[in-house]
Amino acid sequence: MSEPALELRDIHKGYNHGTPKEVQVLRGVSLRVAQGEVVSMVAPSGAGKSTLLHIAGLLDSADEGRVILGGEDMTDLGDRRRTRARRDHVGFIYQFHHLLPEFTAEENIILPQLAAGTSQAEAARRARNLLEIVGVGHRADHRPSALSGGEQQRVAFCRALANEPRVLLADEPTGNLDPGTSETVFGALMDLVRETGLSALIATHNLELAARMDRSLRLTEGRFA
Ligand SMILES: Nc1ncnc2c1ncn2[C@@H]1O[C@H](COP(=O)(O)OP(=O)(O)OP(=O)(O)O)[C@@H](O)[C@H]1O
DSSP: OOOOSEEEEEEEEEEEOSSSOEEEEEEEEEEEEOTTOEEEEEOOTTSSHHHHHHHHTTSSOOSEEEEEETTEEOTTOOHHHHHHHHHHHEEEEOSSOOOOTTSOHHHHHHHHHHHTTOOHHHHHHHHHHHHHHTTOGGGTTSOGGGSOHHHHHHHHHHHHHTTOOSEEEEESTTTTSOHHHHHHHHHHHHHHHHHHTOEEEEEOSOHHHHHTSSEEEEEETTEEO
16 A cells, blocks of 8 residues: 555644643644545634644644654654755645735746746646636636635635645635635535545535545544544
């Protein structure tokens, strides 16, 4: 069997809210996401979904436990190698798109590729292809302000996949959209993930969306139930 795309081993994380009393958010989270597998994470607000995604995506460090991406243990990397590993392995999607307002949809997807050393022609080709998959190819030359909320979020999905990460981490990717738009946009995300064969861990409050993924996990009391 091939290596899991993402593996978390016994992750613990607490925050010390300026008082001696620490809030223990994660209490031994373990997880394996196989290559090409799409896993949902459902949890009440404040249960630690974002904390877990940030640790899995090398944006934050655990107090204990190990983070393994594509078979490589990333836990003890120094800052520079950690930044590079994040860029090479991980795509992030947030509830809000965070697109750059002064650039077009296509440019928003091209820019991170140029930063990673891809040629302009290849970056443009990939951007167009991704935009077509999520159904906004005809909006490539528009700035974010000219796009609807659902279209903006679809562009953000493409940007997250621009550098062909091994794993996609999404934090309530359709959380700020109305239910109808959320359904369409989520469908576009699944098309993108399936078409690229990507592995994904997607946090959502929406149980119907969660049920459409390969596997659904529930985070309660700092662990997967
Ligand atoms: N930087 C921080 N400093 C102190 N406490 C924090 C920090 N980040 C998160 N917390 C606390 O950790 C807990 C989990 O937060 P987290 O954002 O991971 O939850 P969540 O499940 O993503 O919530 P939501 O669904 O509301 O976004 C909360 O009690 C929060 O207040």
